[in-house]
Amino acid sequence: MRLFFSATSPFVRKVLACAIIRGIEDQIEKVPTSTMTSAELPVANPLGKVPCLLLDDGTAVYDSPVICDHLDTIGGAAPLLPAAGPARLRAMILQALADGIMDAAVLRRGQLAAPQDEARAASNARQKAAVERGLDRLESDPPQGLNDIGAVSVACALGYLDFRYSSEPWRESRPQLAAWFASVSTHPALATTAPA
Ligand SMILES: N[C@@H](CCC(=O)N[C@@H](CS)C(=O)NCC(=O)O)C(=O)O
Numbered sequence: 001m002r003l004f005f006s007a008t009s010p011f012v013r014k015v016l017a018c019a020i021i022r023g024i025e026d027q028i029e030k031v032p033t034s035t036m037t038s039a040e041l042p043v044a045n046p047l048g049k050v051p052c053l054l055l056d057d058g059t060a061v062y063d064s065p066v067i068c069d070h071l072d073t074i075g076g077a078a079p080l081l082p083a084a085g086p087a088r089l090r091a092m093i094l095q096a097l098a099d100g101i102m103d104a105a106v107l108r109r110g111q112l113a114a115p116q117d118e119a120r121a122a123s124n125a126r127q128k129a130a131v132e133r134g135l136d137r138l139e140s141d142p143p144q145g146l147n148d149i150g151a152v153s154v155a156c157a158l159g160y161l162d163f164r165y166s167s168e169p170w171r172e173s174r175p176q177l178a179a180w181f182a183s184v185s186t187h188p189a190l191a192t193t194a195p196a
Contacts (some may be wrong), residue, residue, distance in 0.1 A: 001026055001028050001029065001053055001054065001055055001056060001125065002028075002029045002053070002054040003015065003016075003029065003030050003031060003051055003052070003053050003054075004031050004033040004038070004040075004041050004044065004045070004050045004051060004052040004053075004054070005030040005031055005032055005033055005050065005123050006032070006033060006034075006050045007032075007195060008163070008195045009050050009051065009158060010102045010159065010160035010195075011049075011051055011063070011064040011099070011102060012050050012051040012064075012103075012157045012158075013159065013160075013193045013195065014051075014057075014064050014152055014156040014192075015051045015053070015067050015068060016028075016030075016189075017069070017152050017156065017189040017190060017193050018068045018071050018149065018152055018189075019071055020188060020189040020193070021065070021077070021080065021146070021152070021187075021189045022071060022072070022074070022075055022077040022078075022080065022188050023058065023075060023077050024071065024075045024106070025149075027074065028053075033050055035048055035050060037047060037091065038137075043061045044060035044156050045060055045108050045110045045186050047062065049062065049063065049103050051063070051064055051067055052067075053067045053070070057194065064099070065095060065099070065149075066137065068080060068081070068149050068152075069081055069156065070174055077087045077131075077170040080104075080147070080149040080152060081148065081149045082148060087148070090150060091148040091149050091150035091151075092149075092150070093150070094148075094149075094151065094153060094154055095149050095153040096151025096152050097134055097137060097138065097153075097154070098134075098145075098150070098154040098156065098157040099153060099157075100134060100152035101131050101134040101135070101157040101161075102135075102156065102157050102160055104127040104128075104131050105127070105131055105157075105160055105164060105165065106160075107127050107162075108124055108128060108131075109194070110125040111123055111124050112124065114118055120191075123196045128168075131161070134157075135167070135174055135177065136174070137173075137177055138154060138174070138177050139173075139177045141172035142154075142176045142177045142179075143180060143181055144154075144180075146184045146187050146190070150191070151184070155181065155184055155185070155190055156191050158170075159185075159195065160195070161182070161189060161196060163194075164194045171179060179185065186191065
């Protein structure tokens with residue numbers, strides 16, 4: 001399998017972390033990809049986004065929740081998306097919340113690079129508020145361990161905020177979330193995929 005890869009994408013990190021936790025990372029060839037200039041990426045993923053996983057039969061798999069779900073079918077390790085019941089629903093909701101935080105943070109970064117006008121400032125404030133509310137929700141009910149796709153996604157979202165928004169500290173008012181993140185950050189799946 002080939003993974004269109006960017007070392008700074010939190011969505012790519014999520015996919016790699018899942019592969020590491022499930023012990024199948026050796027089956028994935030990382031293809032460093034610029035979303036701006038790659039000719040191959042938009043052919044595989046018409047949306048032109050990473051991550052995109054190319055299977056050996058040529059199937060292009062996107063986006064990150066679909067890739068992680070597919071990775072669960074490979075190898076013998078326990079799946080990161082629970083098969084059924086409340087645990088599955090909770091993991092999916094946590095993943096959606098974390099992905100939404102990452103979407104908002106990535107979008108904000110793009111907007112901040114552009115000339116600022118009233119509309120951009122309003123959109124920036126809206127995305128920032130979404131991230132803040134998302135973090136508050138996580139503080140009220142933080143993940144446990146790093147055993148499902150929800151927890152992995154949240155860890156990647158927090159790692160991205162630390163990487164791109166270090167001037168906007170989130171820990172002080174969210175001690176439970178901060179304690180959980182500290183407890184999982186040394187896990188090899190996170191430690192070896194941290195954005196540099
Ligand atoms: N929903 C997608 C989001 C992926 C995404 O936003 N990737 C960003 C990098 S962090 C990207 O490729 N952006 C390039 C673009 O939008 O042109 C997923 O879960 O995989």
